[in-house]
Amino acid sequence: MIINIPPRYWIYITVLSGLLSVVLLGVVVAILLEEQQDTDEDVSVTEVARTAPDILVESTPSQTTVGSPTPIRIRVDDSLGLERVVVELGPRVVWQPDILPGQQVVRTTFPWIPDRPGTATLRIRAVAVDGLESEKIIPVVVAAAPEGGDEDREFTIVVQAGDDPFELAQGYGVCPDELIAANANLAAVAPGDEIIIPIQAGGGQPPPGGRPGPGGGPGGCELVDFRFQHPQIGIVAPEYANVFPINPRFGISRGYGCAVFFSGVPGTECPEDKPWFHTGIDVGAPPGTPLFTISSGRVSYAGPDETSDADCSEMRGSEEPHNGYGNHVRIQSGRYLFLYAHLSEIVAAPGDVYEDKGELLGFVGSTGCSTAPHLHFEVRRDNVTMDPLEYFESLEETASDDNDSS
Ligand SMILES: [Zn+2]
Numbered sequence: 001m002i003i004n005i006p007p008r009y010w011i012y013i014t015v016l017s018g019l020l021s022v023v024l025l026g027v028v029v030a031i032l033l034e035e036q037q038d039t040d041e042d043v044s045v046t047e048v049a050r051t052a053p054d055i056l057v058e059s060t061p062s063q064t065t066v067g068s069p070t071p072i073r074i075r076v077d078d079s080l081g082l083e084r085v086v087v088e089l090g091p092r093v094v095w096q097p098d099i100l101p102g103q104q105v106v107r108t109t110f111p112w113i114p115d116r117p118g119t120a121t122l123r124i125r126a127v128a129v130d131g132l133e134s135e136k137i138i139p140v141v142v143a144a145a146p147e148g149g150d151e152d153r154e155f156t157i158v159v160q161a162g163d164d165p166f167e168l169a170q171g172y173g174v175c176p177d178e179l180i181a182a183n184a185n186l187a188a189v190a191p192g193d194e195i196i197i198p199i200q201a202g203g204g205q206p207p208p209g210g211r212p213g214p215g216g217g218p219g220g221c222e223l224v225d226f227r228f229q230h231p232q233i234g235i236v237a238p239e240y241a242n243v244f245p246i247n248p249r250f251g252i253s254r255g256y257g258c259a260v261f262f263s264g265v266p267g268t269e270c271p272e273d274k275p276w277f278h279t280g281i282d283v284g285a286p287p288g289t290p291l292f293t294i295s296s297g298r299v300s301y302a303g304p305d306e307t308s309d310a311d312c313s314e315m316r317g318s319e320e321p322h323n324g325y326g327n328h329v330r331i332q333s334g335r336y337l338f339l340y341a342h343l344s345e346i347v348a349a350p351g352d353v354y355e356d357k358g359e360l361l362g363f364v365g366s367t368g369c370s371t372a373p374h375l376h377f378e379v380r381r382d383n384v385t386m387d388p389l390e391y392f393e394s395l396e397e398t399a400s401d402d403n404d405s406s
Contacts, residue, residue: 052134053078053126058107060138066114066145069155069172069197072138076106076126084127089120095171109157111171114142154182156194165195172197243357243392245294245340245377246283246364254282256387279385280339280378287344287373289364292357295395297333299352299361304328310369317371319344325376326368329361336391337383341376342367 058073076085087095087110097108106126114120122138157168165186169179174197180186182198189195258270259278267277308324321327325341329348344365348354354361366373379391 050080050132052132053082053128055124055126055134055136057124057136057138061140063141063143064114065143066117068113069199070112070114070140071157071168072110072112072122072140074106074108074110074124076124078104078126078128078132080104080132081129082106082126083129083131084125086125088123088125094122109168111168113172114140117142117144154196154198156196159189159193159195165189168195169197172199174198174200243294243395245338246285246289246291246375252281252283254278256281256385256389280341280376281388282374282376284372284374285364287363287365289373289375290360291340291343291362291364291375293331293354293359293361294338294357295331295333295336296355296357297331297336297338297353299329299348299350299354300332300337301328301330302346302348302350302352305368308368312369315369315371317366318369319365319367321367322369324368326370327362327365328368331361335381337378337380339376339378339380341378342370342374344373 054077056075056077058075060072061070064070074085074087076082081104082099085097085099085106085108086093089112094112095108095110097106099106110122112122120140120142122140124136124138125133126135127133159165159168165179165183169175178198178200179195182196183189186195256278258267258274259276266275270277304321304327305324310324311322312318312324313322315322319326325339327343327346328339328341329343329346331338331340331348331354340362342365343362344367346362348361364373364375370376377388379386379388381391
């Protein structure tokens with residue numbers, strides 16, 4: 001039998017078969033991609049043997065000149081946590097970033113201005129909490145300085161997650177007040193933004209130990225008014241994921257205790273080079289990020305801060321109500337009080353009783369004395385603040401004791 005197809009139908013048949021083959025190709029590609037993803041997941045589940053800290057040089061110039069600011073970006077990872085990361089040039093320690101307890105990832109831009117031509121050999125050493133150590137050498141060719149001389153100059157750095165702009169500036173001998181003067185929008189700086197590092201004639205050489213002290217310390221920097229609260233955008237991988245008040249992928253941006261720069265209260269027991277006292281931990285996160293109970297307890301207060309006379313209505317980034325902790329929640333659990341501050345919205349109501357951890361009590365905001373959305377979280381034992389990380393650790397010990405006895 002012969003089917004006689006009129007010529008105009010051939011056009012439809014051609015178009016339809018073309019479409020069909022495109023769809024089939026798409027299905028095949030989708031299946032292949034899915035298999036690829038499955039493979040990736042399998043790899044991440046595989047147990048990895050304990051290895052020394054991993055040092056990665058993320059950016060380094062192969063060549064620079066005497067007197068040129070030469071930022072070198074490094075990343076150090078250790079699954080158990082890092083004790084110390086040091087950059088040395090010959091016998092001299094030229095950079096040593098601050099490390100929080102339990103910190104597993106250190107990303108820092110090491111500021112450096114070569115002072116002599118030749119090949120400079122920088123040595124990065126990383127020590128984990130269990131003493132395991134690793135080392136990496138970065139050779140950089142330094143050319144002689146071009147004609148010109150010593151004058152004021154500035155250069156820009158692209159800020160990345162893990163950088164602390166004030167730490168970067170200090171590394172070049174630039175004081176916080178000078179950094180603030182050169183960068184109008186410092187409080188809102190985010191990863192990917194450029195900041196200007198203004199170096200004055202005769203300055204710029206990293207001081208011994210890497211940084212000048214604030215407030216009349218060895219570097220002679222002015223103490224700036226830290227009602228302006230600088231954004232520490234460091235990323236910390238917390239070990240306390242199962243007891244964290246917020247999704248732990250938002251790392252701790254500022255720890256508990258005496259601090260170099262902070263908007264809070266001067267600490268009576270703090271050393272001169274870390275004069276401010278931070279009564280909790282800060283976790284930077286987008287507004288609206290949910291916050292959770294970390295234990296059972298009763299809501300003793302939920303609402304604006306009516307006791308603080310710290311009025312931050314002029315503070316850039318602060319949202320209403322502008323006083324102190326802003327919208328906050330206090331939960332009492334035996335001897336312990338947990339305080340969640342700067343919320344955009346509160347779900348908990350006074351008198352509510354939470355039976356367990358992991359229950360929703362509100363959302364991240366920037367109310368009160370806050371320049372950017374973050375959770376300020378405090379733990380008080382018998383009405384005295386303590387390091388929340390210590391509290392988390394005590395929970396983990398209790399949990400493992402329970403496991404042992406069962
Ligand atoms: Zn805080």
